[in-house]
Amino acid sequence: MSMAASLQPLVINPHTYEPVLRLDAPYQNIIIIPPRMEDVEPSVVVLNDPEVYPWMGIGGPDNPYTKENAQVWIERVKTVSDGILREIKLRNNREETGFQVDGYIGIERGTWAEIIELEERQRLVNANHRMEVGDKELWWQIGYYLSPTHHSQGTMSAAIGALINKWAIPRMGAKKIRATSFNGNRGSMRAMQKNGFVLAKTLEGCVQVQGEEAKRDLRILEWSLGAD
Numbered sequence: 738m739s740m741a742a743s744l745q746p747l748v749i750n751p752h753t754y755e756p757v758l759r760l761d762a763p764y765q766n767i768i769i770i771p772p773r774m775e776d777v778e779p780s781v782v783v784l785n786d787p788e789v790y791p792w793m794g795i796g797g798p799d800n801p802y803t804k805e806n807a808q809v810w811i812e813r814v815k816t817v818s819d820g821i822l823r824e825i826k827l828r829n830n831r832e833e834t835g836f837q838v839d840g841y842i843g844i845e846r847g848t849w850a851e852i853i854e855l856e857e858r859q860r861l862v863n864a865n866h867r868m869e870v871g872d873k874e875l876w877w878q879i880g881y882y883l884s885p886t887h888h889s890q891g892t893m894s895a896a897i898g899a900l901i902n903k904w905a906i907p908r909m910g911a912k913k914i915r916a917t918s919f920n921g922n923r924g925s926m927r928a929m930q931k932n933g934f935v936l937a938k939t940l941e942g943c944v945q946v947q948g949e950e951a952k953r954d955l956r957i958l959e960w961s962l963g964a965d
């Protein structure tokens with residue numbers, strides 16, 4: 738079996754061994770690729786956009802979001818991602834240029850950032866970390882954002898669907914995924930609901946967003962394999 742076939746549905750660049758997850762039509766011009774340090778500059782632009790940063794959720798990026806913030810974050814996720822790529826004998830050495838980075842989508846083990854009680858949060862995170870990949874009780878968590886130039890075109894709904902169906906289920910054995918969203922973030926709520934997430938609970942007055950008087954409600958959404 739060729740490497741490309743065994744790693745289906747990832748398409749492997751035959752020269753660089755870089756994996757590419759392409760969205761289905763009509764979003765076939767959009768690809769999800771591993772994080773690279775070149776993502777620092779575009780992520781700083783998007784994460785300082787007033788249509789993006791007020792919605793970035795609990796435990797989200799600093800505001801203003803600096804180049805240093807972006808370097809720390811991307812180094813962190815790149816280290817994890819590069820480790821996984823090494824395990825499956827792929828690389829992250831994109832040589833091509835000329836494509837635009839317009840957003841981010843990531844999946845990691847549950848962080849329970851909404852739990853204010855630190856000991857309780859750590860207990861949940863640790864118990865979740867001890868579980869083997871594929872365990873039916875293991876919680877994954879997704880997060881994402883998109884440049885406003887691309888909002889409301891169905892892109893993130895398609896990207897969430899691709900990440901779950903083409904990567905998280907077949908390659909990670911994911912059975913449970915959670916996500917959080919501020920009250921009023923219709924785009925995020927809809928994108929998740931269209932992919933089978935359901936509202937698990939609302940934490941009222943949970944988060945203070947800079948420059949706003951009233952605290953925002955936070956919604957916890959959950960997805961379970963085979964539930965929809």
Ligand SMILES: CC(C)(COP(=O)(O)OP(=O)(O)OC[C@H]1O[C@@H](n2cnc3c(N)ncnc32)[C@H](O)[C@@H]1OP(=O)(O)O)[C@@H](O)C(=O)NCCC(=O)NCCS
Pocket residue numbers: 788789790792793794881882883884887888889890891892893894895917918919922923924925927928931
């Ligand atoms: C949330 C976000 C990623 C959604 O991405 P998107 O590609 O615009 O979403 P989609 O186009 O797939 O839209 C999904 C649904 O939400 C609706 N929607 C999208 N943006 C909307 C907005 N600003 N206001 C109201 N509805 C919106 C779409 O019409 C669609 O609804 P429908 O299926 O009922 O027609 C994007 O708005 C964003 O980056 N926002 C700022 C950062 C953020 O909120 N990140 C997530 C934190 S939880």
